[in-house]
Amino acid sequence: MSQLQQLTAQFLIVYGEDILSARNHNCLMLLQHFDRISRLILNLDYTLVKCSNRFLMEEMTKFPKVTSLTLAVMAFEHSFGASLFHVLRISSGIRELEVKLALPSKPKPYPPCQSGCICAEPSNWETEELVLPCLKEVVINDLRGTEHELALVKRLFNWTKMLEGMRVNFHDSITESKGEELRKLLLSFSRPGLRMNFTHHGEVCSYD
Template structure:
């Protein structure tokens, strides 16, 4: 691991970690490194490459036929430069591209074995300049047809007055089996955005829904948000628009398992659970993990309410922190 360093003069890091000099290197992590403008790696043995916050990075080239995991987090996004990358990793299985993406200057190559994709967050409501941020993520999603697992995160600002709704920019998702969806709603309704995503992946078998909490996997933290107090939106807020998500038909006839974490029991969250139960016609197990701030008494009240959404053949499991 190379972290919190400043590289001066012509940097030969890529040459130093490539196969001729590091024939046994299996994992490389570079984090918070300054002065790294160009990184070119040719490695026959590298299995995992993780790059975090490289503010001076201008171009990235990776030729690694054995590479299985690639994570790029806030490297190109920290500058105004167009991301330039050429990735040749035909056996890649896990890709976390949480960074700017430009289909004209980023070449990902063939990834026939890719199973898991993590993308940069999408903004649900925002200003005009947020639109290009979302379009980058949309272009990345279009690069893939079939995946086992997709991790999406949706973020909503606290103040959405006079903001534009951007979820309609997402017009298709890869064919997936597992969807991990993180939502930071800041007290607003997220039902319309949830409906928009779910109707594009009706063949999923499992859904992991994170509400304002951290999710982690083998690639590390994916997203986190833990407000001390949940903000309530005003009664005339636009966040519940369009309201058709509550009545429009949606059939998820392969979804069998749902796991929800960070559940606080707000009206918006309860409505979302109710809709998921109605959409998922063959759902057999739903696990609800309450937020740590929920007391045992409140958890019991919420459990009684959520059970009313259940039906024959559906097991509902509730997890909350004991005092």
């Protein structure tokens, strides 16, 4: 399948019981069949997070060469910076990154994130350096401005030196005043010459 342009992988369970690691193993085995993929879409599932679980993505140590990476994150209020750091560290040659911050279509009884939750592990992502030397474009979809979301976006600016543009699409629940507050905050993370586009209820604001 040397002409494959896009691959969407099954859900990867980020934290869970050891028995669930077999589900992730199938996905990893599939990826090992490819040397290069133009666009890779990964779905990261946090719905089974419990304090007694372990980080199940440690077996993921190598990716094909990927140009465009899409990460659909179903964190449901849990921290997801550690797992995204892990994925980006083994796909550091990407040129385009899209992060989709998915929410359930209707409320479900998922356990809330509590103090001491394993979702913050491994914790080195907050301090360890990461270089994404080829990354030029970033898209963040359905940003609501949670602490976990903003922590990741801020770190992204530190990891990228060649970034040319970032597009942020706010979630529909964001009010006009909250959207303005988030724009100012995200612009404070940015650096001169970086193109920033914000979309809120269909309206686009651009900053250079």
